[in-house]
Amino acid sequence: MSPLMAIFQQVVVQELFERILFIWAIRHPASGYVQGINDLLLPFFAVFLAEFINNDVDIEHFNIDSLSESNRRIIEADSYWATSYLLEGIQDNYTFAQPGIQYKVRTLEELIKRIDEPLYRHLKNQNIEFLQFAFRWMN
The missing domain is CATH 1.20.5 (Single alpha-helices involved in coiled-coils or other helix-helix interfaces)
Structure with missing residues (x-):
């Protein structure tokens, strides 16, 4: 998935990513936000979003506003925790001087x-x- 896809241009999606990355950076002051962490978040977001849409829907052009706030929060929370778990094992890649x-x-x-x-x-x-x-x- 590319961050240039239409779905990632939606303000709601950008705000969701911003919250996840901000909270992760606050909870991990040794590294904070480092370029590239958003690339790790992308596939988790897509997988958790796919749980809430039909298989015949093109995820690239899906309007996330059509989901309930509750479902968007579930996607956000699951994406955060999955990304956090992944980063636990590779955090040295995302600390100062990497x-x-x-x-x-x-x-x-x-x-x-x-x-x-x-x-x-x-x-x-x-x-x-x-x-x-x-x-x-x-x-």
């Missing part, structure tokens, strides 16, 4: 150096740092 991601990128660099020395040398000769391209892969 040590979890830094570690993964270094591990990738060491692996490439061992299994494909010519590629590793080429990247180094071109002054290409692994962090420049692998950060998004690990995020």
